[in-house]
Amino acid sequence: MAIDYDKLMNWPFEPLEHRYSARDSILYALGVGLGSDPLDTDQLRFTYEDGLAALPTMAVVLAYPGFFLKRPEFGVDWVKILHGEQGIAIHKPIPAEATVIGETRFTGIVDRGADKGALLYSERKVYEKASGDLLATLTSTTFARGDGGFGGPDGPTKKPHPLPDRAPDATVELPTLPQAALIYRLSGDFNPLHADPAVARAAGFARPILHGLCTLGVAGHAILKQACGYDASRFRSLELRFSAPVYPGETIRTEIWNEGDGAVAFRARVVERDVVVLNNGRAEIAG
Numbered sequence: 103m104a105i106d107y108d109k110l111m112n113w114p115f116e117p118l119e120h121r122y123s124a125r126d127s128i129l130y131a132l133g134v135g136l137g138s139d140p141l142d143t144d145q146l147r148f149t150y151e152d153g154l155a156a157l158p159t160m161a162v163v164l165a166y167p168g169f170f171l172k173r174p175e176f177g178v179d180w181v182k183i184l185h186g187e188q189g190i191a192i193h194k195p196i197p198a199e200a201t202v203i204g205e206t207r208f209t210g211i212v213d214r215g216a217d218k219g220a221l222l223y224s225e226r227k228v229y230e231k232a233s234g235d236l237l238a239t240l241t242s243t244t245f246a247r248g249d250g251g252f253g254g255p256d257g258p259t260k261k262p263h264p265l266p267d268r269a270p271d272a273t274v275e276l277p278t279l280p281q282a283a284l285i286y287r288l289s290g291d292f293n294p295l296h297a298d299p300a301v302a303r304a305a306g307f308a309r310p311i312l313h314g315l316c317t318l319g320v321a322g323h324a325i326l327k328q329a330c331g332y333d334a335s336r337f338r339s340l341e342l343r344f345s346a347p348v349y350p351g352e353t354i355r356t357e358i359w360n361e362g363d364g365a366v367a368f369r370a371r372v373v374e375r376d377v378v379v380l381n382n383g384r385a386e387i388a389g
């Protein structure tokens with residue numbers, strides 16, 4: 103079944119209410135690897151109920167409508183989809199526990215041709231129910247490798263942020279656990295690609311790969327540490343491109359450049375294979 107452009111662009115997503123607890127915030131932080139050093143009290147703020155804060159990148163799992171592209175009515179070859187790009191804009195610090203409302207919509211679908219797949223652009227706005235305040239705007243690009251040639255428009259596409267042509271100003275190396283994907287999925291992304299070896303093989307991978315958003319959480323941690331001094335309220339926004347898959351258990355080195363005016367550029371590579379896995383990253387930090 104091919105993608106139906108008009109049907110998807112007008113898909114009537116219902117607003118989604120999501121109540122999450124301190125326990126959920128801790129589970130998210132553990133899923134992206136915080137707590138690996140028991141003496142690190144900065145990390146403990148995100149994994150211990152006494153004075154608990156939420157990681158800013160946790161916005162990506164709030165009011166998440168689930169792995170909706172797996173539903174047959176979307177007409178997408180779900181086994182072949184990969185997360186291509188992600189943006190997060192934080193408008194108000196994410197509470198450690200709250201009830202939120204998410205509003206999701208497709209913002210564009212680009213046909214790259216039969217051999218090259220399709221790009222699905224979507225946006226989710228997350229509101230705090232009690233105040234009505236907008237907490238975060240999340241923008242995602244899904245790379246649908248099996249769905250090109252459906253007769254849709256060939257643009258516009260999002261332009262990736264160019265990185266400086268010099269050595270990074272700082273690097274942060276963080277481990278991931280072999281079971282990281284199995285922990286991370288409990289925060290709401292149940293795509294079997296990250297758990298089931300048979301589904302991973304059908305998608306062209308030797309074994310289950312890590313959620314792109316988990317790798318994003320690891321890089322977000324690196325930026326929180328290096329550029330925000332672990333003060334979550336300084337984290338304003340982040341955008342990046344997923345450039346290669348990560349296998350759970352690999353070490354992520356995030357390379358960071360100061361760009362001035364509170365902005366940093368970044369990319370991340372897997373140390374063991376020396377492969378860039380997140381590219382064209384940009385984050386904004388409050389002073």
Ligand SMILES: CCCCCCC[C@@H](O)CC(=O)SCCNC(=O)CCNC(=O)[C@H](O)C(C)(C)COP(=O)(O)OP(=O)(O)OC[C@H]1O[C@@H](n2cnc3c(N)ncnc32)[C@H](O)[C@@H]1OP(=O)(O)O
Pocket residue numbers: 183184185186187221224242243244245259291293295311312313314315343344345346347348
């Ligand atoms: C609501 C949100 C829903 C999200 C659902 C996701 C569910 C999740 O559970 C799924 C996941 O987490 S998957 C894991 C994370 N993602 C990945 O591992 C993907 C890694 N990236 C790749 O494999 C390749 O870059 C790949 C395959 C993406 C592209 O590789 P190539 O085809 O070799 O591309 P390349 O030749 O380098 O470039 C061709 C054109 O494509 C553009 N492009 C490249 N990478 C892109 C990317 N990551 N996102 C968007 N566009 C991208 C290039 O700019 C180029 O464009 P043009 O032809 O216009 O020059």
